[in-house]
Amino acid sequence: xxxxxxxxxxxxxxxxxxxxxxxxxxxxxxxxxxxxxxxxxxxxxxxxxxxxxxxxxxxxxxxxxxxx
Numbered sequence: 001x002x003x004x005x006x007x008x009x010x011x012x013x014x015x016x017x018x019x020x021x022x023x024x025x026x027x028x029x030x031x032x033x034x035x036x037x038x039x040x041x042x043x044x045x046x047x048x049x050x051x052x053x054x055x056x057x058x059x060x061x062x063x064x065x066x067x068x
Contacts, residue, residue, distance in 0.1 A: 006061070014061055017053040024050045 006014070024046040031040060039047075057063025 010058070010061070013053070013056040013063070017050070017057045017063055020046070020050040020053040 024043075027043060027046050031043065051064075054063040055065055058065050
């Protein structure tokens with residue numbers, strides 16, 4: 001493996017983070033178009049899921065995890 005190669009687990013975590021971000025952004029767009037200006041329970045649920053997924057991904061790969 002090279003210096004910057006990712007394990008299958010890291011690749012899966014990145015894919016999960018991207019999917020969670022995509023779902024959060026799609027929900028935010030729908031709510032914005034509907035004129036909703038406050039954080040709905042659905043937004044809060046998706047935001048928490050996106051934050052949990054980002055915590056599993058290295059900072060260098062777009063997540064919030066520091067170190068190993």
